[in-house]
Amino acid sequence: MKFTELTVSTTSAAQELVADVMWNYTNYGVAISDVKDVVELISDRRETWDYIDDTLLENLNGNAALVKAYIPTDVEGEILPKIYADLGKLKENGAGETDFGSLETVRRTVDGDDWIEIWKKHFRPIELGKIVVCPAWINYEPKEGRKKVIIDSNTAFGTGEHETTSMVVRLMQKYVGKAETVLDVGTGSGILGISAALLGAKKVVMTDIDYVAVKSAIHNAEMNGVSDRCEVFLNDLLKEKDVKGDLVLANITADVLIKLAETIPEHVNAGGTIILSGIIKKKVDEVISVYSEKGFTLSERENEGEWIALAMKKV
Secondary structure (H helix, E strand, O other): OEEEEEEEEEEOOOHHHHHHHHHOOOOOOEEEEEHHHHHHHHHHOOOOOOOOOOHHHHHOOOOEEEEEEEEEHHHHHHHHHHHHHHHHHHHHHOOOOOOOOOOOEEEEEEEHHHHHHHHHOOOOOEEEOOEEEEEOOOOOOOOOOOEEEEEOOOOOOOOOOOHHHHHHHHHHOOOHHHOOEEEEEOOOOOHHHHHHHHOOOOEEEEEEOOHHHHHHHHHHHHHOOOOOOEEEEEOOOOOOOOOOEEEEEEEOOHHHHHHHOOOHHHHEEEEEEEEEEEEEHHHHHHHHHHHHHOOEEEEEEEEEOOEEEEEEEEO
8 A cells, every 4th residue: 555645844833733734634644753853862872872963953953843644645636635725724823823834745655564664763652750651662661660551553543742642641640549430532542541540540431433543542451451441432422421530531622622511521520620632722711711611620731832731620
């Protein structure tokens, strides 16, 4: 199977927003190459490399980033114009708030096996507090006191690299200790629910409307040895599920979170906490407002790049 590798030139500030657009149109992989990663790699290896040319860092544009998406060639004619249109809207809507760079695009055709190997090279273990997210193809032993979450997926449903995911993983560590039951709404790869189980949750209910995501989450739960505590459902979020949690995790988008304000609260126990992520800055006040009207108070918020995550308590 052949794929079109679409590369978009953007900035570090906008890379996750651009990647989100790409993920809307492919389940086959999106990768970000950021100059910051190169700088970090060089810094990590100064003690092991014989020589590093310091002018390399001086010549790097510290604000540059490349976002690559992989799209089957048989649907590129339909998909690429939609991506270009969405990128244009993204830049227009963010004008004055975010520097998107040039958003220039380059295409090339690659074989399936080639892009999978290219995609894998972009991932490495990611430390998020007590959790270390590690791709299944990397042999890694975490430091004492940390839990390794193994993710075996070539899709976007959650690798821990996305700012919206990493914020939820960090925030949940403050609340999961008091939670017997955790709900993971829009689970994707299962990274959030699996992390909750490894951190001590006795029961985790994970839902998604995407069959591939559900299959991936079930597989990853088994790989991490927590399938006995994780229930994964192909379901329209929490629709028709008679279950309540002490901690509810929802990393989706602001617009969907606003709509879910009609249903999520009824699945949260009194005194429980919801962690909401996938919220762009201009939407955060609206999200806080609709959940406050449903009886939640803001406990804390975390900002990373253009994204915000909220922890809110049901009173």
